């Protein structure tokens with residue numbers, strides 16, 4: 001039987017969510033492209049995170065810093081030293097390379113050959129700035145978005161007249177030269193992060209660490225993730241990243257096991273103190289009440305857009321053996337419903353004329369479509385039987401299907417079908433927008 005991950009990969013491609021990058025050239029290096037529905041889902045996830053972390057929270061400011069930054073930043077942050085490196089081993093026979101910590105035995109998993117001793121391999125992606133490709137022109141694509149936040153700490157503090165505790169949130173691309181990218185979009189070389197850095201008094205760091213862990217767990221639950229498939233696991237001391245004093249992984253139970261989707265880190269004063277040292281700019285905070293200066297501690301929440309999208313997609317992907325509509329057409333088949341939370345569903349409403357060869361029905365359907373598309377992510381679909389169209393819409397998680405039929409021409413009402421209950425109601429066209437909003 002096909003594994004669930006394989007099913008999701010082929011579904012994601014077939015229905016326009018995720019395509020391999022550079023596919024016509026055979027794909028490229030664990031990079032992926034998000035298709036028409038994938039980009040909508042991604043945008044909805046980012047919007048849900050941004051709303052939660054900036055609009056709904058007091059004292060969190062947004063930022064959009066550049067991807068290319070001074071290479072001095074990566075010296076100061078520890079990413080260019082041994083801190084941001086994986087241990088790499090190579091097979092002496094087939095020359096395939098592996099991350100040492102991913103190997104179960106001390107043998108090549110591909111050919112059984114002997115392995116070399118481990119070597120440190122830095123994950124930063126190198127590039128050149130300007131026309132000369134020499135040492136002086138080397139810089140790096142950022143490996144985490146938060147460094148752009150630390151180096152703007154003072155700018156935000158001053159321009160926003162902020163007082164500790166406060167946070168800075170950012171969404172953006174990050175790049176890592178992963179040795180063993182795998183599991184579809186779980187581990188990529190180019191990915192997107194949503195990170196929030198909470199600057200606080202060191203004495204409050206433990207309290208805020210617990211607060212943000214709870215907040216972030218609740219975010220996934222509020223977006224419909226199955227609570228049995230979500231857990232928080234503390235990272236053992238010996239596995240902590242070079243900047244972390246304490247860390248918890250928020251993990252989702254993928255078909256290939258429990259895996260991290262978000263990290264909550266207490267980074268202490270690692271970043272602000274190191275950037276102060278390397279830049280000679282004083283990034284400490286002056287507390288007006290005590291008249292004392294200190295480096296704030298940072299509690300970080302860091303989630304991959306792509307990785308959380310993979311979790312949302314996996315959680316929502318539901319197959320119903322024998323079909324949910326039980327029509328003769330579907331009886332023997334398996335029907336898929338993408339039970340995405342309503343705020344994440346890439347399509348909210350679909351407008352369907354019952355038949356496409358009756359101009360009056362088509363005209364009315366287009367009129368309804370024009371009204372709804374202003375308010376909701378709406379599509380128009382006139383091909384195939386209504387049953388078949390309903391199934392296609394369930395597959396992409398469309399929340400409501402609106403059918404315009406012969407009766408609509410007489411009484412200005414339409415049938416609204418709900419994705420989850422499959423219940424159908426007759427609704428007056430002029431009340432449609434409010435009806436959907438209320439739902």
Ligand code: GAP
Pocket residue numbers: 143144145146176178185186187188189191192193195260261262263300302303304305306307308
């Ligand atoms: N600023 C802290 C930081 O970057 P991390 O644990 O290395 O911490 C945070 O990464 C999150 O970024 C992960 O939980 C994951 O969701 C995402 N992420 C990291 N590397 C990734 C990769 N290669 N592909 C996809 N997502 C990745």
